[in-house]
Amino acid sequence: MTQHALIQARDLHKYYPIKTGMFKPNQCLQALSGASFDLYAGQTLAVVGESGCGKSTLARLLTMIEQPTAGQLTLDGIDLGDAHQKEVAKKLRQTIQMVFQDPFGSLNPRQKVGDILQEPLLINTDLNANQRRERVLELMQRVGLRDEHIHRYPHMFSGGQRQRIAIARALILKPKIVVLDEPVSALDVSIQAQVINLLIELQQELGLAYVFISHDLSVVRYIADQVLVMYLGKPVEQGLSEAVFNNPQHPYTQALLSATPQANTGRKRKRIRLTGELPSPLSPPTGCSFHPRCQNAKAQCKITAPVMKQHGDISVACLLVE
Amino acid sequence: MALLEITNLTVDFATAHGSLRAVDQVSLSLDAGDIVAIVGESGSGKSVAMLALMGLLPWTATITADQMSFDGNDLLTMAPKQRRAIIGKDISMIFQEPMTSLNPCFNVEYQISEVLARHFGGRRRSYKHRVIELLEKVGIPAPETRLKAYPHQLSGGMSQRVMIAMMIACEPKLLVADEPTTALDVTIQAQILELLVELQKTNGMALVLITHDMAVVAETADRVVVQYAGQQVENRPVSELFNNPRHPYTEALLSALPEHAQEKTLNAIPGVVPGQLDRPVGCLFNPRCEYAQDLCRQQPPQKNEGILCHFPLPIKPLPPKAISQGETQVIS
Amino acid sequence: MTSLTTTSYSVRRQQWREFWFYFSASKSAVAGLVFLIGMVIMAIFADLISPHLPTEQYRKFAEIPPAWMEGGQMRFFLGTDYAGRDMLSRIIHGARLSLIAGCIVVFMSGSIGILLGLLAGFRGGWVETIIMRVMDTIMAVPGLLMALVLVAVLGPGLLNAMIAIAITYTPNFVRLTRASTLSEINKDYVTASKVAGAGPMRLMFISILPNCMAPLIVQGTLSFSTAILDTAALGFLGMGAQAPQPEWGTLIAENRDLMLSAPWTVTFAGIAILLAVLAINLMGDGLRDALDPKLKRS
Numbered sequence: 001m002t003q004h005a006l007i008q009a010r011d012l013h014k015y016y017p018i019k020t021g022m023f024k025p026n027q028c029l030q031a032l033s034g035a036s037f038d039l040y041a042g043q044t045l046a047v048v049g050e051s052g053c054g055k056s057t058l059a060r061l062l063t064m065i066e067q068p069t070a071g072q073l074t075l076d077g078i079d080l081g082d083a084h085q086k087e088v089a090k091k092l093r094q095t096i097q098m099v100f101q102d103p104f105g106s107l108n109p110r111q112k113v114g115d116i117l118q119e120p121l122l123i124n125t126d127l128n129a130n131q132r133r134e135r136v137l138e139l140m141q142r143v144g145l146r147d148e149h150i151h152r153y154p155h156m157f158s159g160g161q162r163q164r165i166a167i168a169r170a171l172i173l174k175p176k177i178v179v180l181d182e183p184v185s186a187l188d189v190s191i192q193a194q195v196i197n198l199l200i201e202l203q204q205e206l207g208l209a210y211v212f213i214s215h216d217l218s219v220v221r222y223i224a225d226q227v228l229v230m231y232l233g234k235p236v237e238q239g240l241s242e243a244v245f246n247n248p249q250h251p252y253t254q255a256l257l258s259a260t261p262q263a264n265t266g267r268k269r270k271r272i273r274l275t276g277e278l279p280s281p282l283s284p285p286t287g288c289s290f291h292p293r294c295q296n297a298k299a300q301c302k303i304t305a306p307v308m309k310q311h312g313d314i315s316v317a318c319l320l321v322e
Numbered sequence: 323m324a325l326l327e328i329t330n331l332t333v334d335f336a337t338a339h340g341s342l343r344a345v346d347q348v349s350l351s352l353d354a355g356d357i358v359a360i361v362g363e364s365g366s367g368k369s370v371a372m373l374a375l376m377g378l379l380p381w382t383a384t385i386t387a388d389q390m391s392f393d394g395n396d397l398l399t400m401a402p403k404q405r406r407a408i409i410g411k412d413i414s415m416i417f418q419e420p421m422t423s424l425n426p427c428f429n430v431e432y433q434i435s436e437v438l439a440r441h442f443g444g445r446r447r448s449y450k451h452r453v454i455e456l457l458e459k460v461g462i463p464a465p466e467t468r469l470k471a472y473p474h475q476l477s478g479g480m481s482q483r484v485m486i487a488m489m490i491a492c493e494p495k496l497l498v499a500d501e502p503t504t505a506l507d508v509t510i511q512a513q514i515l516e517l518l519v520e521l522q523k524t525n526g527m528a529l530v531l532i533t534h535d536m537a538v539v540a541e542t543a544d545r546v547v548v549q550y551a552g553q554q555v556e557n558r559p560v561s562e563l564f565n566n567p568r569h570p571y572t573e574a575l576l577s578a579l580p581e582h583a584q585e586k587t588l589n590a591i592p593g594v595v596p597g598q599l600d601r602p603v604g605c606l607f608n609p610r611c612e613y614a615q616d617l618c619r620q621q622p623p624q625k626n627e628g629i630l631c632h633f634p635l636p637i638k639p640l641p642p643k644a645i646s647q648g649e650t651q652v653i654s
Numbered sequence: 655m656t657s658l659t660t661t662s663y664s665v666r667r668q669q670w671r672e673f674w675f676y677f678s679a680s681k682s683a684v685a686g687l688v689f690l691i692g693m694v695i696m697a698i699f700a701d702l703i704s705p706h707l708p709t710e711q712y713r714k715f716a717e718i719p720p721a722w723m724e725g726g727q728m729r730f731f732l733g734t735d736y737a738g739r740d741m742l743s744r745i746i747h748g749a750r751l752s753l754i755a756g757c758i759v760v761f762m763s764g765s766i767g768i769l770l771g772l773l774a775g776f777r778g779g780w781v782e783t784i785i786m787r788v789m790d791t792i793m794a795v796p797g798l799l800m801a802l803v804l805v806a807v808l809g810p811g812l813l814n815a816m817i818a819i820a821i822t823y824t825p826n827f828v829r830l831t832r833a834s835t836l837s838e839i840n841k842d843y844v845t846a847s848k849v850a851g852a853g854p855m856r857l858m859f860i861s862i863l864p865n866c867m868a869p870l871i872v873q874g875t876l877s878f879s880t881a882i883l884d885t886a887a888l889g890f891l892g893m894g895a896q897a898p899q900p901e902w903g904t905l906i907a908e909n910r911d912l913m914l915s916a917p918w919t920v921t922f923a924g925i926a927i928l929l930a931v932l933a934i935n936l937m938g939d940g941l942r943d944a945l946d947p948k949l950k951r952s
Contacts, residue, residue, distance in 0.1 A: 050507035051478070063849050093851045106842035110864035112662075120850035151662040153669075158594055159364070169846070188363035188534060193578040193590035200587060215508055218537070222580035222588070259512035261537035263579050265561040274509045276463075277477050338675040 006209045007039040012071035031057040033233045044210040046224035054233040055213045059181050063098045064089045097170040101182035103162035107154040114150030139168040160191035179211045217260045229253050232289040239314030249316040251294045326352035329389040336382045342598045344370045346552040359531045359543035365595040367552035368532045372498045411441045414489035418501040420481035424473040431469040434488045441492050456487040479510035498530045548572050551606045555630040568634045570611045676944035683940020689933035697750040704743035708900045712738035717916045733918040744900040751901040752882045759881035762820035767827025772858045775835025789825035797822040805893045815894035819884045834866030868945035875938035879931040
């Protein structure tokens, strides 16, 4: 049984021109340089990296808030480059939705929850008021909230509850793909667990594909099928979650894993000390972007930029991994 | 004599909906050189307790305690002027959001030298070398070039280092770090935590680390205080707590971590932290506790062998494998 | 929340209660509100409350001092003006004119200002530049002077005075709205609406505008009081409400020559202006405290 991939991304690039003054040429912010992956129904792709790695940019490209500067993006079989943007976007809105990071900022403080949830239905469907209300109540129950909550304002809810509302909003158009941008980072541990459980349940029940963006590796390890590690806009390692976590090949992935604290005492980690700060994306280092901070850097790393090469279950972009 | 001695600290806030008890009978005792972590989720009152110590709470807060003394000085009855001489000099605090904790209008040199001039007198400009020394100490490369930088020109990690430099400028005896790395990337987080521990060792300063991240606690602290809804539920050495949590909340918190998940779903704690308006009768944790019994639902617990629980979990015998071999301990 | 069922009504009530808690924390704000309510009642029931008609002239009783002074009568409690008209009645009816002037000015400048501000903040680019430069030009001219010029062009009269003043107030609203729009437009909930497919109209009026209302309401209140003041100023200069309309500024203008010989003819109207403006400003302060979440104390 071959189902087509819900997302097919090939070599996505996104550059932003930055004005540096009236008489100087525009600088180029390389927010995303070459992400490629396939995502199938019921699977979770985790995009991992630190600030400036391009994961938020990727989220914006996938949800069609912005268009890629280069590369190909196919959602549910429809190529975004082909048809007229607006029509395609309207159709695909029901296919891909997003849950944002900040539960306090992603809900309009001046709208009641019921109205927030109805908005996508009002814009995209022809359902009448009763049908809309029914659907809203159905989803409220599904995410574990009560009917009367639709009359309340977002600030009357806790962080975890707000995130549930955000999830309900993302699901109200019955999408096939949900992009989750750090959905649990702002939540307490015990609430995190509740929300993650909810997400897993929903995925199993509805066959959703998730793009899970996070910097929290312990959560990612638990929930992801595939992992894409990014650094300064470029993918550095990619593959099945098990493979990447058990045997990371790229020095950055290794450093990231070793920097993540674990809730075990007595563990003597081999800490890979990552020195220095993230370079500015306006002027990325030559050759391999990671070389200034890499412990294993050799002369060639400064000159040649590595490309992603397949090694068994993982793809790695490193000149020293052969 | 302990460096910091807090006994039964209670903080109440006057709000639109009545009085809110943010901190309820919290006690803490600290010696020089200790690293204590205060762990809790939102609503646990962990930050509020330390802000009360520093005198940084708004006028709506009422602070009561049996004892609150630092280095022999009674902070409760102290005049504000005397208090200001201690806060910033002997007790310092660093905050969560480094990008907003620094004054955006002044450059790095100004802000750090201001602290020095305030506590040691003299002209601000005369402290330039000390400022460069401090920036070096916190690991900022080429510190002379950073002196004139403004906070918006610094990255998150850099800002936090500047913040730390500012706070250790007067060589405090106690440094309180309120979620210092929550807003930072994980590799920067590791660097900052290492820096704090290193500084703590070289200066012999006591460190109170407030965090919600159990993993950070496991790797950094000597002792842990767990807080829930303003109350202190457990106060024990780190290795003991992680191997043998005795309060049901601590146990639930540890097992809710993704790394301790044993099945398809995580061991979530049902329910939410009680807010101002829905404090349960009896033990505050009882609606969410899997071991709750009738007594728990009726009477608030007293400290029972240091644990705030009617029925603390039993002490487990140490497992036969030695911890120092680096084996991971699974909490079951 | 301990309530088992929350209806739309109970949520509203709770919000009002919370609002009142913060508003009433400032005693002066409540005093201002009370005074304003009193003024509104006075204006609505002016015909019933005032002892005489505002335009009725008692020729035999011209320039009579107030009741507590020598030569005064209870019949004309605050005295009479040069034409024998009862001051108290004139002031009571004048309240009507002042309040209406305030309302119309705020409504006009507010609605146009908010619209332009939203457009400027939302669209950016040329639209923004043009709108903001026009507003800058209006602001560069002193308010009253510009109002005078406009009235000179349009002709004197209360309505024209209101239009002129409204034009000079519009830039304030535009700036505030644009600033709020710029800060809200990058927030996640706006992006979420975009992802849901919201078009620009929905984004502007349903997503962004309600979140900009707090500073706009405060600005509206303060503009209200300034409008009363400016209307009075124009009236005093003879360019606003024309005699015999009992607008407070016009009242003062009519009796200008009697300022020294019969001071009561100008004093009480001036006091009325003072109290009205003070009350509204105090209330505006209280409103700002209640609406600004950063100033909330818990």
